[in-house]
Amino acid sequence: AHSKVESSTITFSAVISACENGGEWEKALHLFNLMAQSEVESSTINFSTAISACEKGSEWEKATMLFSVMAQSNVESDRITFCAAIGACGRGGGWANALLLVSLMARCEIEFDIIAFSAAISACDAGGSG
Secondary structure, eight states: OHHHHHHHHHHHHHHHHHHHHTTOHHHHHHHHHHHHHTTOOOOHHHHHHHHHHHHHTTOHHHHHHHHHHHHHTTOOOOHHHHHHHHHHHHHHTOHHHHHHHHHHHHHTTOOOOHHHHHHHHHHHHHHHTO
């Protein structure tokens, strides 16, 4: 039974990722929700991929909602998750939320890299151009 759950998680991750890469954020979120309804175990990768799909669709509110659900589900976030959520906020005009996520990332002692800094700078830049 364990391998069935694991393979289901991997399968959902692959399909959500394909939707993300194809710019189909709505389908990615639909599959993510279907995964949860199917009682397939959520993982950092599943959440990160769904958040990244929201980023590509400039859907920062959905990305931050997923980020909150992730924390409530006790699924550990990582640098990739934070960068995707910060990037989504930047693309969608949620620069203040991006800064909150940067602060949270520091409190969680997750190491910043060039991608995290770039996402944060882009979010602030987008906020200043409106």
